[in-house]
Amino acid sequence: MGNASGEGVKERLIALFFAANGILTIVILLGIFLFLAIIGLQAFYEISIIEFLGMDWNPDAYGEPAWGILPLLAGTVYIAVLSLIIAIPLGVASAIYIAEIASPPLREILKPAIEMIAAIPSVVLGLIGLIILAPWIANIFNLPNGLNALTASILVAIMALPTIISISEDVIRAVPDSYREASLALGSTRWQTVSGVIVPAASSGIVAASMLGLGRVVGETMVVLMVAGNSRLFPVSIFDPVRPITSTIAIEIKEVVQGDLHFQALFALGLILFLMTFAINLASDIFLTGRQMGR
């Protein structure tokens, strides 16, 4: 009998061990938030909010450093909007094709092939941008060089595609067959079924997929660092060089003295980035679970 209760203690300890690993994920997420907030918010002892929302980011300026994040934020927004304009139509069309139109053997090839895109390191895409795409863009639009928001957006769009395609495809295939059959039985063509029944039924899932794509785009660092041109000026046209929040952190973190104001300001940028992606992911989550509950 004593042996059996020994077993019980052991069982409980093992269960506790596994639960602790589950809770560790919460610790990590909270840790990321707290460290960014504790270090980042210290910057606001010296930088006023109004200064932080200014039009000029120049921490190295002699005597009078400027901490306005708007040009950096504009860079992030430009690239996010441009790359989603490219990636959402392309991604959703691909997902519809793979889920509804392609033959099963073709689907078995296309799905893993698109997943392989996600395996390409972003630094390699950045290199491709530097040596191939940027010269093309410069040629086509007659620019001195092709390092600008448009070039970066095209490459970042490629990075967002696997996310958008695979989640959209999942939700499209999750639409019950009875929807298809009912529509076809009423005499609709396959196109009418896809455009009139299936896409509307999957729409909230497609929105969620696009939002997850947005999250990836906003956080992408290497491609924008290498091909977006890295200008701190406020961008006006899509052919202007930009420097989004991510690449600003990557460029400047190596130059700062640990613990000084510039260091804290970069953590404040990181905090903004974290909060942006957190909100985007949460919203996409709500869209996805809302869809499941509606069914």
Next chain:
Amino acid sequence: MNEKIKENIYFTIFRFCSFLSLVILLFFLLFVIKLGVGVLDLNFITGMWQTQDITKGGILPAIVGTFYLGLGVAVFSVPVGISCAIYLNEYAKNTGLVRVIRLTIRNLAGVPSIVYGLFGFAVFVQLLQFGTSLLAAALTLAAMTIPWVITASEEALKTVPDGFREGALALGATKWQVIRTNVLPAALPGMITGSIIGLARAMGETAPIIIVGATFYMRGLPDSLFDKFMALPYHVFILATQHNDPLAEEYAAGTALVLVILIFLMTLIAMIVRYNFRKKRKW
């Protein structure tokens, strides 16, 4: 008839879209191969790096550094990820805590890698005094990889039929005995392959290791966890953007080629193992 034509037009556009991105990508990769293949020789793969004359040296330290890093990430992320998946799939009931953990995992997977870099710098480099080192980088990337391992492991656990659990429980086995003898052996191949794909992605990351430990040049190979290290992705980045040698672009492409081959091989092997396992299993 009109509707049929319309359908054909739309479906052709969709087909075009789904092939377009793949074709573009294939084209890009072929370009990198064409540019980089010229520098690939035995010396480039097995030689030590020489900054003064980049044509003389090889990228062995970067290959070894990336390998060590992958190993470190595996040690820190795979056990935690698999354990968390076991908790979620085998032990947990649908409580508030579990819903919070699941939400956390999805959010962790969406945190930008550069933010993990800042976190790793604050915690591992500064607070725990590991310095910019292999250890700090492995821990930072492990934090990033854990959600991927959890997701893959949970998928593997879900494919194990409940009959496996119920059969053993009916014979009087304890929960842990059920998991150890019946569930894990059936799920482990799927868990491992999913983890390998996650590791391959972590080894291709550049942004976090810029902050927490990679270096462009070092004498010899890292021989302690507290050493800095060279890494393939960081090497590509520096050669492509901060090296003024006219041949730097070619050497960047050559290094990128080695990196892509390494990652594709890992991913491909994982996919093949998973495919064979799925074909062989009898349930």
